Amino acid sequence: KQEVTQIPAALSVPEGENLVLNCSFTDSAIYNLQWFRQDPGKGLTSLLLIQSSQREQTSGRLNASLDKSSGRSTLYIAASQPGDSATYLCAVRGGGATNKLIFGTGTLLAVQP
Amino acid sequence: DADVTQTPRNRITKTGKRIMLECSQTKGHDRMYWYRQDPGLGLRLIYYSFDVKDINKGEISDGYSVSRQAQAKFSLSLESAIPNQTALYFCATSDPQSGNTIYFGEGSWLTVV
Numbered sequence: 554k555q556e557v558t559q560i561p562a563a564l565s566v567p568e569g570e571n572l573v574l575n576c577s578f579t580d581s582a583i584y585n586l587q588w589f590r591q592d593p594g595k596g597l598t599s600l601l602l603i604q605s606s607q608r609e610q611t612s613g614r615l616n617a618s619l620d621k622s623s624g625r626s627t628l629y630i631a632a633s634q635p636g637d638s639a640t641y642l643c644a645v646r647g648g649g650a651t652n653k654l655i656f657g658t659g660t661l662l663a664v665q666p
Numbered sequence: 667d668a669d670v671t672q673t674p675r676n677r678i679t680k681t682g683k684r685i686m687l688e689c690s691q692t693k694g695h696d697r698m699y700w701y702r703q704d705p706g707l708g709l710r711l712i713y714y715s716f717d718v719k720d721i722n723k724g725e726i727s728d729g730y731s732v733s734r735q736a737q738a739k740f741s742l743s744l745e746s747a748i749p750n751q752t753a754l755y756f757c758a759t760s761d762p763q764s765g766n767t768i769y770f771g772e773g774s775w776l777t778v779v
Contacts, residue, residue, distance in 0.1 A: 557708075585766060596670075596756060596770040597709075642708070646766060653724070654699075654768060658708040 555580045557645055559657035566633055567665050574628040574660045576643035581621045584646040588617050588628050591640045591659070600641075601628070633664045669693045670771035672757050678777045679747050687742045687774045689757030697760045698740040699768070700724075700732060702753040709756065715740055747778040 556579045566572050576586070585604045589597040601610045601617040603626070609618040616629040626643055642659040670691045679685045691698065700712040701724075711724030713732040721734055729751060731743045744751055754775055760768040 587768065589770075594754075594773070594775075596772040597758075599767055599769065602767050644709075644768075653711060653714070656701075656709040658706060 555583075555645060555647060555655045557643060557655050557657040559641075559643060559660050561660060562658065563661040563663075565663040565665060568633060568635060570633050570664075572630050572633055572662070574630070574641050574643075574662070576626040576628070576657055578624045578626075578645045578655075580647070581624050582647065583621065586617075586619055586626050586643060586645045587654070588615075588626075589642045589644065591642060593639075597642065630662075633662075635664045635666045638662055638664050670757055670759055670769055672755075672771040672774045674774060675772065676775045678779060680779055681748055683747050685744045685747055685776065687755055687757075687776070689740045689742070689771060690738050691740075691757075691759045691769075692738065693759050693761070693769060694737070695759040695761040695769075696737060697762070698734065699758040699760070700730075700740070700742045701756045701758065702726070702751075703756060703773075704753050712742065712755075744776075744778075747776075749778045752776060752778050 558577045587602045588600045591597045603610050603619040614631040619626045640659040640661045644654045644656045646654050673688045696717045699714045701709040703709045715721045715734045733741050754773045757771040
């Protein structure tokens with residue numbers, strides 16, 4: 554059974570710092586991996602999607618990497634801003650017949666001005 | 667207008683009552699999902715539908731039922747609500763033709779008292 558873990562559960566950094574959020578998964582047979590942002594009481598906004606054949610994806614100050622063999626993904630946020638404060642979730646989609654999206658429990662990020 | 671719309675956004679109901687959460691989407695996607703989110707447990711899949719005639723149970727379907735009335739509409743019902751069904755419920759859609767990025771609604775807060 555696929556399990557997705559995100560460490561740390563919470564992170565507080567000063568504004569301007571570069572930071573890395575971690576996501577690990579137990580079954581490397583994935584179809585893709587997606588990073589989301591969730592603001593309090595809101596839905597999830599997709600940030601980046603990495604297909605299983607890709608190693609990384611970039612969008613603005615965000616860079617996500619994927620290492621299937623080790624079951625890891627990282628989300629790198631450059632020059633963090635208070636507006637980046639949110640919960641970040643990763644989710645892996647299984648390959649083949651399962652094709653289900655399994656979520657981690659998220660990392661709550663607070664960027665201090 | 668949002669691509670994925672959930673109604674109601676907030677509801678308080680009593681134990682034993684039947685409640686329906688509705689979801690409609692304008693993205694034209696065949697695949698639709700219902701998740702619930704609980705603190706510390708992340709998002710868990712309740713039901714998913716790959717088209718109008720294809721409905722499948724997710725991880726935690728007990729106590730829930732769904733109806734796919736049309737490609738654009740997917741409703742979730744709690745036949746007899748109980749307090750441990752108090753959670754934030756999300757509807758989502760995806761399209762395998764576009765990399766299977768998943769799009770979420772804003773969520774429906776349900777409190778069972």
